[in-house]
Amino acid sequence: MxxxxxxxxxxxxxxxxxxxxxxxxxxxxxxxxxxxxxxxxxxxxxxxxxxxxxxxxxxxxxxxxxxxxxxxxxxTPAVEATRKFILELIFSERNHFCPFCQLSGGDCELQNAALEHGMTHWPMQPNWNDFPVDASNTFLLLDHNRCILCRRCARACSELVGMDTLGFAERGSATMLTADLGEQWGMSTCISCGTCEQVCPTGAMVNRFSAYQGHKSQAEAVPTVCVGCGVGCQTVVYVRDNRVIRIDGDFDAELNAGVLCREGRFEALLEKGDRVSQPMVRKDGKLVPCSWDEALSAAAAGLKDQPAAWASLRLPAEALATMKALCDAVNAPVAMIEAGVTGPIPPKLGMKVEDKLGSKDGVLSTSEWRGSFTEVYNVHAGANFKAAQAYGLTKEINANGKKSALVALADEIPSEALLDAVKPVGKLVVLASYKSMLTELAEVVLPVATWMEQSGHYVSLTGTVQEGRQLVKPVETVRSSEAALAGLVEKMGCSVKADWQAVLA
Ligand code: SF4
Ligand code: SF4
Ligand code: SF4
CATH class of the missing domain: 3.10.20.740 (Ubiquitin-like (UB roll))
Structure with missing residues (x-):
């Protein structure tokens, strides 16, 4: 020591x-x-x-x-004076006119350092040239005027993500952050994982999904888990006024160590269409709103007739276990609905998962990324693939001769393959967060929570059981998937008790 x-x-x-x-x-x-x-x-x-x-x-x-x-x-006075002088030089180099920046007022490390060192103005006449703003990336924006050339972003892209997209061109005051060999960011090899933006200390990199929605200090930071796929990345989600305003990777997480993919950081925040906000039953050919009691009674009656079932791999373990217990009680086979990301997973994260699994295990696929020799990954298994496997759900079922179907979607939009499998079965009871072709076909629709509106457990591909926390409250007429299924169990008069933990232990 x-x-x-x-x-x-x-x-x-x-x-x-x-x-x-x-x-x-x-x-x-x-x-x-x-x-x-x-x-x-x-x-x-x-x-x-x-x-x-x-x-x-x-x-x-x-x-x-x-x-x-x-x-x-x-x-010491010498140290403090030198630091202040360094800050004055940085502020004189490019346009750090803070009132126009969305990070100003608490989230900018440069502004915070300046305030800490008593900077109230620019003692040196700023010599700003106009630098470009690169708005070519769908998820991120790069304002070179705010860049202090600290290189955190490029190191993160290389050391944590493994893409090596970012670098620097020219020298001295002409130094510029570049993507590949000077491509527009949106045209480059960038996979839009956003790790660079999370480490940027200034407003140079902007998360388009979170900008101008409030400072981190105004939001509650909730540690939770991404349900985008079976990797199970740990996240820190910022919630303000019952709204998720930002998703960050958790740097303390053993597996993802701060890194997320495009789905986990950005796309998870998107609404996927019109919400199903009330229970509905079909009357005279039309779906009409009704009470939960009426919808559950209609669902229970419909499912008495030789049911088959499908369950989303985005559902929490609690809901999957209830679904399997219910289906066992009524002798219905249950198939998994795959709901993993199809976008690129950061190479270093994919490699870590592969190392832990000891094999590709059929759930990760790799492809060479254009312009680079780095492999990127796709994960086809949904967040709870491992839990569904443990409960005995199968990838496919034989629904021939079945006359009714229970489809428990989570907040995904159903695939063509699922629609094709379900259509011939007949009376359809659907749990869903969003309206879709499937809800259009249903006899009964039960409105359920999205990933951010319910809590529950997820088993990652590497076998870790993690808790997904409820982040926002849904409207009163929307229930968690587990509560909706428990209501159905009761209406169907089944004496089942699902213990989601016992099977996983
Ligand atoms: S978003 Fe990800 S891949 Fe793209 S430049 Fe930033 S760190 Fe690299
Ligand atoms: S992290 Fe931000 S400030 Fe630092 S070099 Fe990258 S864009 Fe510029
Ligand atoms: S790799 Fe999977 S778990 Fe990780 S952020 Fe992406 S979707 Fe979420």
Missing amino acids: IRLQIDGQTVEVAEGTTVLQAAKQAGVHIPVLCDHPALTSFGSCRLCLVEVEGARTLQPSCTMPVSQNMVIRSK
Whole structure:
């Protein structure tokens, strides 16, 4: 162990620790801009300079390793004045006119550092040239005017994601962040995972789905799990006024370590169409709103007649277990409805899953990405593929001769294949969050919660049981999938008790 002193405090840390990390352990705050705990240290912004006893000049604490009996001072007048001067230089380089920036007021690390160092104005006449704004990416926007060239984004794309899309061109004040060899971002090899935006300390990178919806400090940060596929990435979701305003990757997560894919970070926030907000039964050929009691009675009556069943792999384990127990009681076979992402999964994340699985296991597929030799992955299994397997759901069922069907969708839109499988069966009871071709065909429609409106458990492909937390409240007439199925169990007079945990143990 190495013993050193930081601002008068004695600390003991492991060999190889940097002065910045040692300071963190001692509870001493040192400001940074280019450094990020999930990335290798780079030492370019110089904001973390400290006095090291015996050294002739101030030293960057993020790259300096600790040594025995070192004495560090992080808040001397010389250190503070140098940091303020560095900030003044950064502010003079490009347009950091904060009132026009959506990060201003709490979420910008550059603005926060400036306020911490007493900057109230630009003492140096700013010499702004106009830099371009790249709006070619559907999910992200890049405003070069706000970029401080800290390189966090490029390091994240390389070290955490494995795409190496971002780099830098030119030198000195002409240095520019680039995608590939100067492509528009939206035309580049970028897979829109958004990891770069999550680590960007300024408003240079903008998440188009979250911009101008409020600061993180105004929202509740809820740790939960993505239900986009069986990888089961851990997330931190920001909720404000019963609305999800942003999804971040959790840097402390063992598997995804801050990284998410396009589906998990952005597309999960999209409404997929018109909501089913009330129970409905078909009367005189038309679906009409009714009470839950009436809809459940109609569903129970319809399913008495030789049922077959399909259940979404986006459903929580609690709902899947209830569904299987109900179907066993009425002798109905249950098939899985696949609902995994078909978009690209970051290569380093896919490789980690493959390593843990010990094989490709038929659920990950790889393809070479254009313009690069990096493999990207697709995950076809839904979030609860493993739980569904454990409960005994099968990929396909023989529905020949069946006269009614129970289809428990979650918040996905049904595929053509599912429609083709279900159509010939007859009387149809559908649990769904969104209106679709399937709800159009149904005799009874039960409105159920989306992934963000209900809690429940998910078993990842690597076998971890994780809790998905309820993030927002649905309207009163919408129930969780588990509650809707429990209501059906009761109406059908089945004496089943589903224990979702027992089978998984
Ligand atoms: S979105 Fe992902 S792949 Fe695209 S540049 Fe950023 S980190 Fe790289
Ligand atoms: S875009 Fe953001 S993270 Fe990337 S270099 Fe510029 S300021 Fe740093
Ligand atoms: S890889 Fe799967 S679990 Fe991870 S963010 Fe993407 S969809 Fe969600």
